[in-house]
Amino acid sequence: MPESRPRIVPEATVARLAVYLRVLAGLADGGRSHVSSGELASAAGVNPAGLRKDLSYLGPCGVRGVGYSVAGLRDRLTDALGGERSRACVLVGIGRLGSALADYSGFASRGFQFVGLLDTDPATVGHQVGGLTVRPVAELEGLVAETQATIGVITTPADVAQSVCDRLVAAGVRSILNFAPVALSVPAGVDVRKVDLSVELQVLAFLDQQRDGVPPVLAPVRATAQGGVR
């Protein structure tokens, strides 16, 4: 059996692999059997050469002169990104954003299943959201242990996000997706990814201003003499 080489995959590549996988799933539904790197790259919004390099981390996946087998590549990517098995997620903070996430069907189709919704607000606890009943946050530890959840999603206000994070980690969760606008500190061995929507808007505002303001005036300036007053 040809052992697949466990090369190191850059994190940026992993994120793009997930995008390729989604595009491939759509192509498979459309009945396509083969696809070229150019077409796939176009649909994913990336450079064709970069896409081929990304896929090369998984070893040879395509057929030269033909392209990639849609179903074959899809399965390969699925396997590389964590396999078929469904991953249990707990969601803490069932407010406006948390409710939207809990109700979203797009996660389940990718193997991510919410197994617990937690909140402190008595007015929220007991409600049915996305087929689950919101439970009091006191049950967090028991829920994680019981369901073996590996992913925790934090959609609480910022001031309690760190304490929620600490409890999740202590309960055994090793992957956290954080929507609260704070930098969480976690022990080594725990991964945190942060989604910061305000930052996204602010970056857009900056790019907008830069475009109008002083566009490409001093792009290639390589002035090494920084001492002089400008």
Added chain:
Amino acid sequence: MPESRPRIVPEATVARLAVYLRVLAGLADGGRSHVSSGELASAAGVNPAGLRKDLSYLGPCGVRGVGYSVAGLRDRLTDALGGERSRACVLVGIGRLGSALADYSGFASRGFQFVGLLDTDPATVGHQVGGLTVRPVAELEGLVAETQATIGVITTPADVAQSVCDRLVAAGVRSILNFAPVALSVPAGVDVRKVDLSVELQVLAFLDQQRDGVPPVLAPVRATAQGGVR
């Protein structure tokens, strides 16, 4: 002395500047007058040297031996990231996610104001969300022209996201924040940033699997790293 010329600022740095700005706002509310790069970096979840390098793109901002003036640096960052003026945003697709965004108060405090909410669903149009009335998507062009909105946020289903994007661009919007899981194609001069939550979960799943699969391989163990997009 002439105003300091804006050097080329890497986009990754811009995103972090927005984070620093938020931390500084919190410190200012707390009454702090000065802060060191170490403390600020800790609160933002980055390396102190990297933070100083980021700030150096704006020219000298601090006082050696003392640190940074909280209010001074906050104002400087605010200016660098697009000024004080409030930016008008239109939100298309007032479903679960769109409603959560429209209702969120955290954007207004950073100068981003929703001036229009658009949807096609007759059951949604006319409803009051976040102080605004949802209007039919047919009014998109008129609304953008009238309000001079510069930012468009897309929270529609994926299959109509491209057409919505095209209409926004044609109406004059030059910055787009896209939550739909598709790669939007836009003409040059228009900036798109994409938020893809499924990808975030998939990356976490990959890291989780990698950790369990081949533990002793990864040399670079980062303590409290916070992912970025990058």
Added chain:
DNA sequence: AACCGCTTGTGAACGCCTGAACAAAGTCGC
């Protein structure tokens, strides 16, 4: 069977960003 067109896979150059060390500069104590 051999050629030809097409597409993949990869090597190497380039540019960007990150992390650490060092020098400049300002303040506080005396």
Added chain:
DNA sequence: GCGACTTTGTTCAGGCGTTCACAAGCGGTT
């Protein structure tokens, strides 16, 4: 006023990621 301490701003090197360009390989065709 002066020294020493603190903290910034900058420079340097290293790693990572992206892009280009081309050789290698496969299918179809004659």
